[in-house]
Amino acid sequence: MSTIELRNVSRWYGNVVAINDITMTISPGVTGLLGPNGAGKSTLLHLISGFLEPSRGELTVGGTASWRNPGIYRTLGLVPERPAVYPFLTGLEFVRATARLHKLADPDRSAGRAIAIVEMAGAQDRKIATYSKGMRQRIKVAAALVHDPEILLLDEPFNGMDPRQRLHMMDLLETLGDEGRTILFSSHILEEVERLSGTIQVIVAGRLAASGDFRAIRRLMTSRPHVFLVRTSDDRRLGAALIGRPSVTGVEMSGRGLQVKASDYGAFSREIAGLTREQGIQLRELLPEDESLERVFAYLVES
Amino acid sequence: MLSAQARTVASITLRATMGRRRALIFAIPPVILVLVSALLKAASPERADWPSLILGGFGLAVVLPLTALIIGTSVLGAEIDDGSVVHLLATPVPRSTVILTKFAVGTGLTMIFAAVPELLAGLIATGGVTRLAIGLFAGALVGSVIYNALFVMISVLTTRAIAVGLLYLLVWESLLSNVVGGVRVLSVEQYSLGIANSIARDTNLDAHLGLATAVIMGALVTVVTLALAIRRLAAFSLKGDAV
Numbered sequence: 001m002s003t004i005e006l007r008n009v010s011r012w013y014g015n016v017v018a019i020n021d022i023t024m025t026i027s028p029g030v031t032g033l034l035g036p037n038g039a040g041k042s043t044l045l046h047l048i049s050g051f052l053e054p055s056r057g058e059l060t061v062g063g064t065a066s067w068r069n070p071g072i073y074r075t076l077g078l079v080p081e082r083p084a085v086y087p088f089l090t091g092l093e094f095v096r097a098t099a100r101l102h103k104l105a106d107p108d109r110s111a112g113r114a115i116a117i118v119e120m121a122g123a124q125d126r127k128i129a130t131y132s133k134g135m136r137q138r139i140k141v142a143a144a145l146v147h148d149p150e151i152l153l154l155d156e157p158f159n160g161m162d163p164r165q166r167l168h169m170m171d172l173l174e175t176l177g178d179e180g181r182t183i184l185f186s187s188h189i190l191e192e193v194e195r196l197s198g199t200i201q202v203i204v205a206g207r208l209a210a211s212g213d214f215r216a217i218r219r220l221m222t223s224r225p226h227v228f229l230v231r232t233s234d235d236r237r238l239g240a241a242l243i244g245r246p247s248v249t250g251v252e253m254s255g256r257g258l259q260v261k262a263s264d265y266g267a268f269s270r271e272i273a274g275l276t277r278e279q280g281i282q283l284r285e286l287l288p289e290d291e292s293l294e295r296v297f298a299y300l301v302e303s
Numbered sequence: 304m305l306s307a308q309a310r311t312v313a314s315i316t317l318r319a320t321m322g323r324r325r326a327l328i329f330a331i332p333p334v335i336l337v338l339v340s341a342l343l344k345a346a347s348p349e350r351a352d353w354p355s356l357i358l359g360g361f362g363l364a365v366v367l368p369l370t371a372l373i374i375g376t377s378v379l380g381a382e383i384d385d386g387s388v389v390h391l392l393a394t395p396v397p398r399s400t401v402i403l404t405k406f407a408v409g410t411g412l413t414m415i416f417a418a419v420p421e422l423l424a425g426l427i428a429t430g431g432v433t434r435l436a437i438g439l440f441a442g443a444l445v446g447s448v449i450y451n452a453l454f455v456m457i458s459v460l461t462t463r464a465i466a467v468g469l470l471y472l473l474v475w476e477s478l479l480s481n482v483v484g485g486v487r488v489l490s491v492e493q494y495s496l497g498i499a500n501s502i503a504r505d506t507n508l509d510a511h512l513g514l515a516t517a518v519i520m521g522a523l524v525t526v527v528t529l530a531l532a533i534r535r536l537a538a539f540s541l542k543g544d545a546v
Contacts (some may be wrong), residue, residue: 042541046540046541049393051389051392051539051540051541052540052541053538053540068537068538070392070394070395070396070397070398070537071395073393073394073395074395076393077393078389078393080386080389080390080393080541082386082389084385084386084387084389085387085390086315086318086319086387086390088318088319088322089315089318094390097311097314097315098390098394100307100308100310100311101308101311101312101391101394101395101396102394102395103307103308103395140390143390144393
């Protein structure tokens, strides 16, 4: 009963399509929702958590529609991206208030347990206004966990966390996933998703670009052609030498320099220095042209 | 008996509303009202017409709606503006509980910051427990209820609640209802004045509605605006990242 199902879900605002015909099933375990900023990850989480109505399609959480259904929050916890938390409450007051809103039998005990999970007991009596961004994030997670939900949705949960807090949060999500809960978190950072989840859903420009096992998708990402801009003392001669290399799939002369397409990022990066030395060419500039995550995702969409 | 959920919502709302710096603003208009009444009483203790003009024209027509506007739009609107409302709405609390509790807190605070000072000013101005003082107090109590229902609804409908509320007060209540007679039937100020006048019986209050019309229309506006607010909050949406 802790499965999230989307069937041909779209969401648009006037002429802008934010989510385009997405079909996916999120099962128990940790799933990463990966995509560049503005891809529609938050929109998708808002749709799943009942804070947005699908313009088209069918969306269920644990078998029931989430839109206009506050009942789903009995089994669902949400950690929103916006840092706003009642600043005048202490951490304990905030989590305990959430426990009361869930009508839990023993709000104090539930709040204590949730705060212990996120290791915030030491700061629980301080006003939230005095918390760092990472601490706010953790207290939000405690509030989302206070009713022991089967499903936990987290929007960019690692934002603002220092490396130690990040590792701790990753361990926590892993444990929650191992316990059989459905954990869905969004991130635009590949390494976060890589460390945490075996299963990922990649969203690009509102579309589901890739879905499934992380390792397979990662292979697809790293084996894509990379584009470099190379400026040397003799671009034409270097171009002729480069085209014979197996790691190079294309060379183009342009006004800005030599545009080189390489099938193997690592091999090309290693070879270029040696090759220019061999040829007696002076290497002035070497710029990877397509390293933005958007380009990586765009490649996934095309493949 | 209030549910634990309603008590929690009320407690957070009260702390949020009174904790913000603008809570200080609540106290300014009523203090001015009481001071002006005391000064006028000291300056012209024998003149009989100024209490109804000041307490009706300034107390009920300015202090009450402005206080209700600031409080009514902040009890829920402030949380919607800063996004913290998500923590409240991501729980199974019925949306009717949220709206009714916020409305009750706003009404209570408006009564404290506008209706009670109106009574105090009335007692000072008229020199004791008079029909005018009681009538104005009753009008302010009822006005606190209706204004808060209206402003809570506006705060759910728009993020520019204060501007929309001010437009309503300045254009609808102050301008149009003085020019177009029919508009008065949909004026909270006129409901308050109608109820005040039914007790005070003072022509200087410039009330244009009878008691029955004021009560029926006031109740209707309260119920309809609260129902709309609940309906709207049930469909509360968060904007995504792609727009």
